Amino acid sequence: MEAVYRRKAFVFGGVFSLISAIMAPIMASAASSTSSTTINATVAATISMTSGGTVNIALTPTTGGVVTSASDTVSVSTNNTAGYTLSVANTDASTNLTSGGNTIAAHTGTQASPSTLAVNTWGYRVVGVGGFTGTAYSAETNNGSSTSTWAGMPAAGSGNVLKTTASVASADTTTVWYAVRANSTKAAGTYTDSVTYTAVTN
Numbered sequence: 001m002e003a004v005y006r007r008k009a010f011v012f013g014g015v016f017s018l019i020s021a022i023m024a025p026i027m028a029s030a031a032s033s034t035s036s037t038t039i040n041a042t043v044a045a046t047i048s049m050t051s052g053g054t055v056n057i058a059l060t061p062t063t064g065g066v067v068t069s070a071s072d073t074v075s076v077s078t079n080n081t082a083g084y085t086l087s088v089a090n091t092d093a094s095t096n097l098t099s100g101g102n103t104i105a106a107h108t109g110t111q112a113s114p115s116t117l118a119v120n121t122w123g124y125r126v127v128g129v130g131g132f133t134g135t136a137y138s139a140e141t142n143n144g145s146s147t148s149t150w151a152g153m154p155a156a157g158s159g160n161v162l163k164t165t166a167s168v169a170s171a172d173t174t175t176v177w178y179a180v181r182a183n184s185t186k187a188a189g190t191y192t193d194s195v196t197y198t199a200v201t202n
Helices: 002-028
Strands: 047-050 066-078 084-090 097-099 102-106 121-125 160-164 169-182 195-201
Touching: 047 195, 066 084, 066 195, 084 169, 160 169
Parallel strands: 102 121
Antiparallel strands: 047 066, 066 169, 084 160, 084 195, 097 102, 121 169
16 A cells, blocks of 8 residues: 555656646746826816995985995905905996986095095095005994095906905905095985906916
């Protein structure tokens, strides 16, 4: 039994050696190749804006004239890493507030050089922008001795820049004040005009 066992072991060993000899050249000839792909996901810049919609200014005029003001809040959101630029202009070529055939003209002061409102004019201001100095402003109601300074609204196509940022923004707000100075010669009525805010990505 011992001799037979050894013979079978020898035969098995020979078969294994034969298989290894056959497989060796096959395994040696295997080849491989790799390739890389880059994934680019381009996220477009977006921007959105809201404003109050209506600014109501109520005056009870006197002979010398009074100033009443109210504010609007503009809110801008953008994912643009370079930020945005906000500007304002009248919606059309006429900068008058109108009530039927009556008008209240835009003030002659500018954003660079604002000045106190002339009688029967209207204007806007943004604290800290252009020539508007100071860090705060409070609403005025029928103020006959107002010394606050204002700029006249530019016509459509000639907007003034109110803010420029340099990063993404989420509900970033800008307070824009509007005021009218009127005296008792101005006819009663609701005088109306509209302005347009424009926010663009940088």
